Amino acid sequence: MAERCAVIGVGQTRHESKRIDVSQVGLVREAALRALEDADLTWKDIDALVIGKAPDLFEGVMMPELFLAEVLGGTGKPMLRVHTAGSVGGSTAIVAASLIEAGVHERVLTVAYEKQSESNAMWALSIRMPFQQALVAGAGGFFAPLIRSYMRRSGAPEDTGIRVALKDRINALKNPYAHLRFPNIDFDQIAESPMLWDPIRYLETCPSSDGACALVLSDQAGARRAPRPAWVHATAMRTEPTQFAGRDQVNPQAGKDCARDLYAKAGISNPRREIDCAEIYVPFSWFEPMWLENLGFAPEGEGWRMTYDGVTALDGDLPVNMSGGVLSSNPIGASGMLRFAEAANQVRGMAGEHQVDGARKALGHAYGGGSQYFSMWIVGDEPR
Amino acid sequence: MRDVAVVSFAQTPYKRRENTRSEVEMVMSVVAQAIADSGIPKREIGFTCSGSSDYIAGQAFAFVGAVDALGAWPPISESHVEMDGAWALYEAWVKIQCGMADAALAFAFGRSSMGTLPETLTMQLDPYTLAPLGVDAVGMAALQARAALDAGTVTEEAMAEVAVRSRRDAKANPEAQLKGDFEVEKLLAEPYWVSPLRKHDCPPISDGAAAVVIAADDVARRVHRNPAWIRAIDHRIEPHQPGIRNLTRSPSVTLAGQKTHADPAHLDVAELHAPFTHQELILRRALELGDGVRINPSGGALAANPMMVAGLARIGEAARQIWSGGARRALAHATQGHCLQQNLVCILEGN
Amino acid sequence: MSDAPSVKSIITPTRLEYEFRVGGAHAEFLASLAEGKLIGKRCPGCEKVYFPARASCPRCGIAMSESVEVSDRGTVTTFCIVRVPSENIDLKLPYCAANILLDGSDLPLIALLQECEAQDVCIGMRVQAVWKPKSEWGPTFENIRYFRPSGEPDVAAEMLGAWI
Ligand SMILES: [Zn+2]
Numbered sequence: 001m002a003e004r005c006a007v008i009g010v011g012q013t014r015h016e017s018k019r020i021d022v023s024q025v026g027l028v029r030e031a032a033l034r035a036l037e038d039a040d041l042t043w044k045d046i047d048a049l050v051i052g053k054a055p056d057l058f059e060g061v062m063m064p065e066l067f068l069a070e071v072l073g074g075t076g077k078p079m080l081r082v083h084t085a086g087s088v089g090g091s092t093a094i095v096a097a098s099l100i101e102a103g104v105h106e107r108v109l110t111v112a113y114e115k116q117s118e119s120n121a122m123w124a125l126s127i128r129m130p131f132q133q134a135l136v137a138g139a140g141g142f143f144a145p146l147i148r149s150y151m152r153r154s155g156a157p158e159d160t161g162i163r164v165a166l167k168d169r170i171n172a173l174k175n176p177y178a179h180l181r182f183p184n185i186d187f188d189q190i191a192e193s194p195m196l197w198d199p200i201r202y203l204e205t206c207p208s209s210d211g212a213c214a215l216v217l218s219d220q221a222g223a224r225r226a227p228r229p230a231w232v233h234a235t236a237m238r239t240e241p242t243q244f245a246g247r248d249q250v251n252p253q254a255g256k257d258c259a260r261d262l263y264a265k266a267g268i269s270n271p272r273r274e275i276d277c278a279e280i281y282v283p284f285s286w287f288e289p290m291w292l293e294n295l296g297f298a299p300e301g302e303g304w305r306m307t308y309d310g311v312t313a314l315d316g317d318l319p320v321n322m323s324g325g326v327l328s329s330n331p332i333g334a335s336g337m338l339r340f341a342e343a344a345n346q347v348r349g350m351a352g353e354h355q356v357d358g359a360r361k362a363l364g365h366a367y368g369g370g371s372q373y374f375s376m377w378i379v380g381d382e383p384r
Numbered sequence: 385m386r387d388v389a390v391v392s393f394a395q396t397p398y399k400r401r402e403n404t405r406s407e408v409e410m411v412m413s414v415v416a417q418a419i420a421d422s423g424i425p426k427r428e429i430g431f432t433c434s435g436s437s438d439y440i441a442g443q444a445f446a447f448v449g450a451v452d453a454l455g456a457w458p459p460i461s462e463s464h465v466e467m468d469g470a471w472a473l474y475e476a477w478v479k480i481q482c483g484m485a486d487a488a489l490a491f492a493f494g495r496s497s498m499g500t501l502p503e504t505l506t507m508q509l510d511p512y513t514l515a516p517l518g519v520d521a522v523g524m525a526a527l528q529a530r531a532a533l534d535a536g537t538v539t540e541e542a543m544a545e546v547a548v549r550s551r552r553d554a555k556a557n558p559e560a561q562l563k564g565d566f567e568v569e570k571l572l573a574e575p576y577w578v579s580p581l582r583k584h585d586c587p588p589i590s591d592g593a594a595a596v597v598i599a600a601d602d603v604a605r606r607v608h609r610n611p612a613w614i615r616a617i618d619h620r621i622e623p624h625q626p627g628i629r630n631l632t633r634s635p636s637v638t639l640a641g642q643k644t645h646a647d648p649a650h651l652d653v654a655e656l657h658a659p660f661t662h663q664e665l666i667l668r669r670a671l672e673l674g675d676g677v678r679i680n681p682s683g684g685a686l687a688a689n690p691m692m693v694a695g696l697a698r699i700g701e702a703a704r705q706i707w708s709g710g711a712r713r714a715l716a717h718a719t720q721g722h723c724l725q726q727n728l729v730c731i732l733e734g735n
Numbered sequence: 736m737s738d739a740p741s742v743k744s745i746i747t748p749t750r751l752e753y754e755f756r757v758g759g760a761h762a763e764f765l766a767s768l769a770e771g772k773l774i775g776k777r778c779p780g781c782e783k784v785y786f787p788a789r790a791s792c793p794r795c796g797i798a799m800s801e802s803v804e805v806s807d808r809g810t811v812t813t814f815c816i817v818r819v820p821s822e823n824i825d826l827k828l829p830y831c832a833a834n835i836l837l838d839g840s841d842l843p844l845i846a847l848l849q850e851c852e853a854q855d856v857c858i859g860m861r862v863q864a865v866w867k868p869k870s871e872w873g874p875t876f877e878n879i880r881y882f883r884p885s886g887e888p889d890v891a892a893e894m895l896g897a898w899i
Binding site (some may be wrong): 401403404405406407408409412415416439442451452453454455456457458495497499500503504507511512514602679 | 745747749751752753754755756757758759761762789790791792793795796797798821861
């Protein structure tokens with residue numbers, strides 16, 4: 001019943017800690033123009049705009065899409081602004097896809113970005129309600145205990161996180177847009193990097209980047225004309241509360257439900273066998289095995305074996321984070337969309353040096369908040 | 385397109401300062417009431433979308449806490465827009481059109497009183513060229529009013545009449561904040577506040593929350609005797625820089641009106657989200673709403689202007705007009721940004 | 736082209752003031768903290784006790800009215816050793832941030848654990864609050880300076896069940 005939707009253009013910026021060479025305007029246009037060029041379209045071909053970004057306090061502008069719409073060809077068009085914490089880049093792409101699937105629009109441009117260097121994001125995050133408990137450890141201090149729980153539950157070897165980081169950092173060397181690129185990275189450098197929030201080491205964490213990502217989505221008619229569309233087979237979103245008595249924060253139900261819903265919609269019964277590669281949101285290296293289990297690629301407690309056995313390497317049986325992932329580039333508001341974009345480029349055969357041979361079905365994944373917001377999509381080289 | 389209708393609406397009483405209830409407490413009350421009034425079991429609400437602003441709340445990720453009011457367990461399909469709740473309803477309507485849900489909840493909340501609203505809204509201006517000038521929201525509206533007065537498309541008398549009518553009609557709205565009987569001559573004798581605006585031309589600052597349940601086809605028919613069918617819904621944005629806009633007009637609302645086939649001859653009521661008196665006059669002209677269309681029986685944003693909520697509340701109030709038999713066709717409008725930059729039009733119709 | 740140097744960036748200092756006001760449940764919680772009491776709320780739906788007291792049960796989405804006093808002793812469910820400075824946190828490195836399940840509460844809180852070497856912290860460790868002198872108490876979390884090991888035997892991990 002729903003109209004089919006496909007990605008026909010993908011664009012992203014170079015990601016850096018401070019893109020002082022451009023304004024927010026220049027940053028979003030850099031990504032959007034690349035996506036339009038890829039789609040062989042111009043601004044006037046676009047029916048609607050969907051913009052995503054993490055908190056407004058990160059740039060110090062309230063609802064910045066109001067001033068950005070006009071530089072993205074938005075004048076006289078519908079414009080939506082999505083914000084669902086760290087998953088926002090993924091949710092934004094899903095909202096854009098929904099506009100096509102609902103039959104409301106034929107071509108939608110969606111852009112997600114973050115330019116934290118224009119304000120003070122650490123300050124923005126450390127505003128504390130005077131009557132709340134003092135923060136004791138920063139962002140890593142929230143996730144590190146979850147990782148410790150996972151290590152205990154699974155009995156995973158202590159160097160699992162190092163191996164994930166090494167793989168992602170090697171993959172990033174093949175990605176010209178990646179923020180962090182360490183040419184001679186090796187196991188020992190990561191193992192010997194400072195322990196920040198034990199058990200998380202410095203080189204096992206993501207950077208904070210300025211950057212943007214853009215997608216052009218089209219209905220079936222437009223996609224048929226495009227040389228290499230990535231067909232959206234399914235999208236799903238799930239949310240659960242940050243905390244409640246008995247909540248499993250290590251392997252959250254919302255992620256499991258979201259994946260199950262996604263596979264059902266995509267007609268996938270065995271994700272491990274049917275999905276060719278996955279780009280998942282891993283801000284700390286240990287989240288790779290955690291999410292592999294949450295996504296149903298491995299039984300509970302066994303996700304680390306996939307990393308360990310090289311299954312998730314670029315030449316493995318299920319490559320994960322071919323682009324270098326969030327560990328290598330993290331413009332927060334765009335990070336989720338970059339995952340979705342990489343999945344699309346893989347099935348389009350346009351992932352460059354980090355292309356997985358014969359990738360026909362790929363997963364894009366994002367999460368946010370206290371591991372409570374999930375958004376995912378499956379794209380394929382053929383319509384479902 | 386599927387037939388989708390508004391089947392319930394709940395809002396808090398709007399107050400200058402909500403001192404005793406947090407955002408979660410406000411949201412919990414309106415969401416519980418809207419779901420109960422809808423007659424749709426909570427587990428059948430297939431999608432939820434909210435609208436709010438971190439700058440209004442004064443902290444990053446403020447909307448995350450609102451999830452605590454939903455009982456999101458088992459996990460729910462949910463999203464959030466950093467926009468007025470009317471756009472959250474729009475996203476929910478899109479999801480229903482996709483077939484992803486048959487019933488959906490949209491809600492919005494804000495406690496503007498925690499900050500200094502006009503200055504907070506300065507942060508909504510282009511950060512390179514406009515925000516450094518420090519013009520606040522009332523100042524921006526005054527620029528627009530001056531342009532409209534100079535163009536002869538509004539008069540100070542007509543503006544005062546809007547204020548008098550809005551606050552008189554608000555007397556019948558138990559949730560309205562600013563209501564009462566005023567006289568045009570006396571209002572015009574008051575000094576200017578931010579010239580050419582007088583205080584009566586400006587909205588109150590309001591805290592509050594609202595929730596709306598929409599449902600498709602048979603679900604709507606099952607739970608409601610006279611659902612408020614969404615016949616069309618569309619939204620458009622204009623440029624941001626005031627220098628490249630004709631502030632006396634609202635081409636984006638005109639366009640949204642055309643896209644929704646808003647025909648004034650067939651409308652009984654219009655709930656317009658016009659925070660300032662002159663903006664109602666600009667909107668009426670842009671939508672060609674004549675005397676046959678009753679404007680803002682709820683009192684509109686001049687009677688209560690909860691940021692992020694007021695647009696969604698216009699859709700709820702228009703639906704109430706349908707349900708009560710006060711109107712057969714109603715137009716609901718929402719706006720955001722300075723000087724009516726972005727506008728949404730929704731046409732509702734009864735059986 | 737003009738001879739004026741090109742502008743690469745501008746700085747716009749911004750100051751916004753907010754007056755944060757608590758809701759009903761939190762107001763009660765803070766008032767009891769000033770008396771040295773730790774007040775949680777029991778959900779009428781799932782019957783779990785939430786500390787600190789909050790307005791709604793996030794799981795059930797319903798209001799909680801029954802107040803329950805919880806203990807200032809509890810058990811470490813997980814923890815991390817912080818070896819990096821964070822903004823607004825002025826503590827000697829490394830230090831331990833622990834998820835602590837207070838006796839009588841069903842939700843761990845993240846708190847500072849002191850008077851204990853990093854390598855000695857373990858899941859299941861029993862801890863107790865160290866309060867400021869009574870004369871310094873106010874309606875704030877800061878009445879509790881930190882937690883420290885209580886010396887009670889560790890709780891076996893199996894006893895913590897779903898908490899770890
Ligand atoms: Zn409960």
